[in-house]
Amino acid sequence: MRVLLLLCLLALGNAKPYQPVNITDLMKNYDIMVADSDDDDNEDDDDYDDDNDDCPANCRCSPRVVQCSDEGLISVPEKIPEDTVMIDLQNNDITDIKEDDFKGLSKLYGLFLINNKISKIHPKAFRNMDNLRLLYLSYNMLTEIPANLPPNVIELRFHENNINRVQKDAFKGLRKLHVLELGANPLANSGIEMGAFNGLSTLYIGIAEAKLTAVPKDFPSSITELSLDYNKISKVEIEDFIRYKNLQRLGLGFNQIKSVENGSFANIPNIRQIHLDHNRLKKVPPGLNSLRYVQVVFLHGNKISNVGINDFCPVMAGMKKNLYTGISLFANPVKYWNIQPSTFRCVAGQRGIQLGNFRK
Known part of the structure; x- marks a missing residue:
């Protein structure tokens, strides 16, 4: 209720x-x-x-x-x-x-x-x-x-x-x-x-x-949805989400984020949606492949030039509880034909992947 x-x-x-x-x-x-x-x-x-x-x-x-x-x-x-x-x-x-x-x-x-x-x-x-x-x-x-x-x-x-x-x-x-x-x-x-x-x-x-x-660190630990889009946040650090273990939706689109510190997402194990579109990331944020429940990741409109085979999916089969329903990578300089098909092995169907050509 x-x-x-x-x-x-x-x-x-x-x-x-x-x-x-x-x-x-x-x-x-x-x-x-x-x-x-x-x-x-x-x-x-x-x-x-x-x-x-x-x-x-x-x-x-x-x-x-x-x-x-x-x-x-x-x-x-x-x-x-x-x-x-x-x-x-x-x-x-x-x-x-x-x-x-x-x-x-x-x-x-x-x-x-x-x-x-x-x-x-x-x-x-x-x-x-x-x-x-x-x-x-x-x-x-x-x-x-x-x-x-x-x-x-x-x-x-x-x-x-x-x-x-x-x-x-x-x-x-x-x-x-x-x-x-x-x-x-x-x-x-x-x-x-x-x-x-x-x-x-x-x-x-x-x-x-x-x-x-920066991501404020004094919000209630109970939050399940946090919208910080259209700000001037430049980076994501490990300590940013330590309090917010119940978080299920994170909105950080349209900021100035250049980096996501390794281990940052480990503090939000129940996350379902991550919005990092329209930032300045040069690579896929680390730690996505360890999130068992995440289903939607928006990364379009960044500066990502390479996507690794294990960036989204866990190495060991059966570790992920929910398949991805949406991964967006369009409007990045990555050449989609260079991405290995097995990179999206934990996505529910081809329609869950949005690539497209990079255009300046």
């Missing part, structure tokens, strides 16, 4: 470029996960009632949902019904969140403030919001992580703000957090304080399109 939930969250929130969140889809997921039997027979959930006296001005309301997107609002509407579970405030001009903006909304499950102009959030804005699970603050003007985040939130999104510092204990108490998105912020390694992720058991962390020059 935990994995299914993570996949649903990522599917709903990973779209690029920016697309509005579909509240109807989220409500369907909410009804499934919460199993709200009191409303199972309510067939009017998607019928808006703009004339409802309880519906805030400039908003559309349906049972448990208040939608106020694309209305040019400069502040959170007043008199939001206390039984609301979803509030959609996307694409407005809200500049700050005040202390009492969400007062009394103890049943709130999802709060969507994407694409506003928010630069300030009152430290008590999220008090008594113990049921809040989804908090989307992407595409705003925040410079740091807000204080006193809802304690039971499972997904936090701060994509494309102005965050350049993540302070120690920034996510203190968020023991149920599964997804943390910090991509497209001017965040450098020096801006991540030691202990910033204390107490988390997060499954996914994304800091793509930032200013990282």
Whole structure:
């Protein structure tokens, strides 16, 4: 159930470029996960009632949902019904969140403030919001992580703000957090304080399109997916992944990586996907042939000129548990006709290999 939930969250929130969140889809997921039997027979959930006296001005309301997107609002509407579970405030001009903006909304499950102009959030804005699970603050003007985040939130999104510092204990108490998105912020390694992720058991962390020059070493040891694409990382070292033994997907595409230290991948024995495309590697990273479960390795767009017979597959038959389903080597100067056929002896079919000619 935990994995299914993570996949649903990522599917709903990973779209690029920016697309509005579909509240109807989220409500369907909410009804499934919460199993709200009191409303199972309510067939009017998607019928808006703009004339409802309880519906805030400039908003559309349906049972448990208040939608106020694309209305040019400069502040959170007043008199939001206390039984609301979803509030959609996307694409407005809200500049700050005040202390009492969400007062009394103890049943709130999802709060969507994407694409506003928010630069300030009152430290008590999220008090008594113990049921809040989804908090989307992407595409705003925040410079740091807000204080006193809802304690039971499972997904936090701060994509494309102005965050350049993540302070120690920034996510203190968020023991149920599964997804943390910090991509497209001017965040450098020096801006991540030691202990910033204390107490988390997060499954996914994304800091793509930032200013990282090395793999951060203080992420929660629980992570299964790490996205660090589009940074300025120049090398991978053994100590980079020592903490992340549960990692299953690693995104390091579009960096400046020239080398991967031998033994680096030994620390992530459960890895399934490795994305190292569009870097500056001159050879296949060492240690891939010792990974029993890896299925996808992207190496296209590098400077690899030679591929050895044992670069991908173990020497001894039967050592690999999962066959490769995708190895990409196109857009490299390697001459594919010089690669021995047995190099890909542990690949599930010819379609799993992508070579092609190198073109400058």
